[in-house]
Amino acid sequence: MHTALDALLTAANQIILGKQHQIKLAVCCLLARGHLLIEDIPGVGKTTLAHTLATLLGLEYQRIQFTSDILPADIIGASVFDVNKHQFTFHPGPLFNQMILADEINRSTPKAQSALLEAMEERQVTVEGKTYRLPQPFFVIATQNPSQQLGTFPLPESQLDRFLMRIQLGYPDNKAERELLTGKSRHHLISQLTVQLSPEKLQAIQDTITEIHTSPALLDYLQAIINFTRNSNDYSCGLSPRAGLALMTAAKAWAFMAGRDAVLPDDIQAVLAAVVGHRLQATNNDSNAVVAPIFQHVAIP
Known part of the structure; x- marks a missing residue:
């Protein structure tokens, strides 16, 4: 298990340059069955980190772009009337994946933010009185911009408390930035990654911890x-x-x-x-x- 974990960390460090401690904290958070909040300015690699971890862990991954007009139904899903069956059928939303990237979560209204509360705490959602279990393992990685930026809605304490960790990435050092400027694009490198720690092994590690x-x-x-x-x-x-x-x-x-x-x-x-x-x-x-x-x-x- 430790060999696979070391391989995962090594591969992640080849994508997110010069951020070994932050990557280790992010992996630690996932091993502890926690959710991760990444707070920083745009463009420092928050989304890239989430995509990298999802790929290396072989998890079903979905990015949800939080905006001021997003609704809870856009996240959780909704019941739609089926004319052929003459009944309402639940259509799962993007939340029904193993890893969710809630991108720029503090750009959405508190009503939309609250759609994640039950999912993060109980690993399930309730729609119209019926409960639906989410895929396992289930992780939320949320990114947010600094609260002093325009168009943001600060997360309430109840929502912040659902995140096991909050980290900041910060600017890269000169060596890492030079490699970013002269090397291949991160998207290209992520597309070449292979799974280093399967969901089954991940859950086994979580039980061991x-x-x-x-x-x-x-x-x-x-x-x-x-x-x-x-x-x-x-x-x-x-x-x-x-x-x-x-x-x-x-x-x-x-x-x-x-x-x-x-x-x-x-x-x-x-x-x-x-x-x-x-x-x-x-x-x-x-x-x-x-x-x-x-x-x-x-x-x-």
């Missing part, structure tokens, strides 16, 4: 972080129990990627910013330094 060991000392450290955010004046609101579970699950996946069967404090520190950065609101509104007080004040066992 749930068995990764967490010692009492490690859990003490995790709870110390959670309690610090709840009692500190640095944050307007502390981490919820769901956020604590998310942090533990992501740390287990990171430990698995490192080839270990137990979580270390280093694993929690590696995923901390990506897992809690969009869940914590700093009292000074400095989102870039939101986890700094945790590193400064919570002792490492």
Whole structure:
């Protein structure tokens, strides 16, 4: 399993240049059965990353372009009257795929954004009182532009909390950008990729990750972080129990990627910013330094 995982990371790094840590976080998020939010300016590779991962994992992939006029039925699907059968028949929307790219999600209205809530939490959707299961595995990778850009609708806290991680890609360094300027197009390179980790192997890894060991000392450290955010004046609101579970699950996946069967404090520190950065609101509104007080004040066992 680790051989296939290493091959996946190597292949992804050949497409998304100079972003090894962000790619590892994205893969970690998927291994932990989480959804990923990528927030950055247009043109830095957000969509390319999602397409690359879907191809390498052999997942059914669908991109949904979120716009101000998109409706929930455009995402989930709708019941249409069948004249021949004299009854309504449900026609699944693009949400019924294994990996969904919700592109520029904050360009749509809150009504359209909320269409993803049940799907992300329950892996199912309910239409006119009937429940439909989504394909497994099921992942949502959403991209959004910085909230200060025109024509955006900020995601509410309930929607943000559905994402296990939020990452930013940023500009490439000079070496990576030179290769982008002089090399083949990313679309051409993606078309040549082969599946490195099948959906079946992916689900097997996900089941293995749930068995990764967490010692009492490690859990003490995790709870110390959670309690610090709840009692500190640095944050307007502390981490919820769901956020604590998310942090533990992501740390287990990171430990698995490192080839270990137990979580270390280093694993929690590696995923901390990506897992809690969009869940914590700093009292000074400095989102870039939101986890700094945790590193400064919570002792490492």
